[in-house]
Amino acid sequence: MLVDYHIHSNFSSDSESSILDIVTMCKMKGIKSFIITDHIEVTSTLYACGLDINEYRKQMEKFSIPVGAEIGWDGTKPIDVEVSKFDYVLFSHHVVDEPIDDKSYISYLERLNELMREFSNFHALAHLDFPRRYHKEHKPFSLDTYDLIKEILNYVIENGKFLEVNTQSIPTYGEPNPSIEILKIYKELGGKALTLGSDAHKVEHIGRGIKEGIEILKDLGYNYIMVLNIGWEMVKI
Numbered sequence: 094m095l096v097d098y099h100i101h102s103n104f105s106s107d108s109e110s111s112i113l114d115i116v117t118m119c120k121m122k123g124i125k126s127f128i129i130t131d132h133i134e135v136t137s138t139l140y141a142c143g144l145d146i147n148e149y150r151k152q153m154e155k156f157s158i159p160v161g162a163e164i165g166w167d168g169t170k171p172i173d174v175e176v177s178k179f180d181y182v183l184f185s186h187h188v189v190d191e192p193i194d195d196k197s198y199i200s201y202l203e204r205l206n207e208l209m210r211e212f213s214n215f216h217a218l219a220h221l222d223f224p225r226r227y228h229k230e231h232k233p234f235s236l237d238t239y240d241l242i243k244e245i246l247n248y249v250i251e252n253g254k255f256l257e258v259n260t261q262s263i264p265t266y267g268e269p270n271p272s273i274e275i276l277k278i279y280k281e282l283g284g285k286a287l288t289l290g291s292d293a294h295k296v297e298h299i300g301r302g303i304k305e306g307i308e309i310l311k312d313l314g315y316n317y318i319m320v321l322n323i324g325w326e327m328v329k330i
């Protein structure tokens with residue numbers, strides 16, 4: 094079953110896709126279940142952005158699709174988002190220290206670990222090894238980071254959250270965010286709940302890497318993903 098639970102529309106400043114174009118593209122690509130997750134970025138920098146939640150909800154209701162958001166937080170100012178207005182909340186941290194190396198991987202995970210717990214009101218943790226996208230050789234997170242990663246994953250598991258498998262990076266370096274190694278650790282720790290999303294900022298990127306992502310998950314012994322129907326269900330892949 095094809096799904097895409099991470100799509101940006103023109104409610105995000107970095108996307109021009111209309112909701113109608115997204116709905117049409119999902120239909121064309123046979124993506125039966127999808128969620129648009131536009132940015133709410135809580136930061137004191139230039140990247141701050143909000144959503145007109147009522148207008149956003151109205152648009153989603155017009156097409157009878159769930160209402161999602163990607164809430165990014167850098168911890169520099171208090172966060173106060175009406176989470177109950179969304180059916181699906183992705184929690185993200187988008188700050189990566191330069192130069193991008195093992196040290197910045199660690200500082201990223203330390204902040205993520207803290208901020209995710211403080212915010213806590215989310216469904217899925219987005220793109221766990223996000224800085225790898227921007228490393229010039231896309232270097233995987235090393236063993237040194239695994240203790241922190243385990244702490245984060247245990248929080249996800251113990252608190253009934255989902256781990257997002259973000260497939261945007263698959264065409265670039267053959268692995269999703271988080272990596273295959275991290276997905277193995279999640280499984281060892283007892284993690285089962287996964288969502289899949291392409292992080293498409295353009296309509297032509299919708300569903301990108303999802304099929305490959307499903308194959309990677311199956312190879313790792315995952316047989317189910319989380320799908321939002323009337324409620325959340327584990328659906329066979």
Ligand SMILES: [Zn+2]
Nearest residue numbers: 163185219220
């Ligand atoms: Zn993101």
Ligand SMILES: [Zn+2]
Nearest residue numbers: 099101163292
């Ligand atoms: Zn995104």
